[in-house]
Amino acid sequence: MRLLHTMLRVGDMDRAIEFYTKVLGMTLLRKHDNEEYQYTLAFIGYQPESEGAVLELTYNWGTSEYDLGSAYGHIAIEVDNAAEACERIRNHGGNVVREAGPVKGGTTVIAFVEDPDGYKIELIEKRADAHNF
Numbered sequence: 175m176r177l178l179h180t181m182l183r184v185g186d187m188d189r190a191i192e193f194y195t196k197v198l199g200m201t202l203l204r205k206h207d208n209e210e211y212q213y214t215l216a217f218i219g220y221q222p223e224s225e226g227a228v229l230e231l232t233y234n235w236g237t238s239e240y241d242l243g244s245a246y247g248h249i250a251i252e253v254d255n256a257a258e259a260c261e262r263i264r265n266h267g268g269n270v271v272r273e274a275g276p277v278k279g280g281t282t283v284i285a286f287v288e289d290p291d292g293y294k295i296e297l298i299e300k301r302a303d304a305h306n307f
C-alpha cells in the first residue's frame with residue numbers, strides 16, 4: 175500500500191490552483207469535471223501520482239466556503255528556506271500565521287501559512303540530517 179492523496183474541499187478552484195501552482199510551485203497533474211454530480215477535482219503536487227502522494231482539490235459547484243472545524247491540522251511542505259518562502263507567499267497575497275523560527279522544543283525551522291480557503295500549511299525547512307526535529 176502507499177499514500178495516494180489528501181483531499182481538500184475548496185471554495186474557488188481557479189483561486190486554489192493559482193495558489194498551489196504559482197505561489198507554492200506545485201504542478202497541476204490532472205483535472206476532472208463531473209457534470210452529473212456537479213463537482214470538479216484537481217490533482218496537484220510536486221511529482222507524478224505514480225511517484226508520490228498529492229493533493230486532491232474538490233470544488234462543489236456553487237459552494238464557495240466551508241467550516242474547516244477544529245479537527246483539521248495541516249499539510250506539511252519541505253522548503254529550502256522557511257523565511258524566504260514566507261516572504262514569497264506574503265508577496266503573493268498569502269497569509270503567514272506563524273513566522274519562520276525553530277519549532278518549540280526543537281531546532282528545525284518551521285513556519286505556518288494559510289491557503290486561500292484557510293487550510294494551514296506547515297513549511298518545514300530542509301535539514302542536512304534526515305529528521306524534521
Ligand SMILES: C[C@@H](O)C(=O)SC[C@H](NC(=O)CC[C@H](N)C(=O)O)C(=O)NCC(=O)O
Pocket residue numbers: 181183211213215230232234
Ligand atoms: C477520485 C477520488 O480520489 C475521489 O476522492 S472521488 C470521491 C468522491 N468525491 C466526490 O464525490 C466529490 C464531490 C462530493 N460532493 C464531495 O464534496 O466529496 C466521494 O465519494 N466523496 C465523498 C467523500 O466523503 O469524500
Ligand code: NI
Pocket residue numbers: 179181230
Ligand atoms: Ni480521493
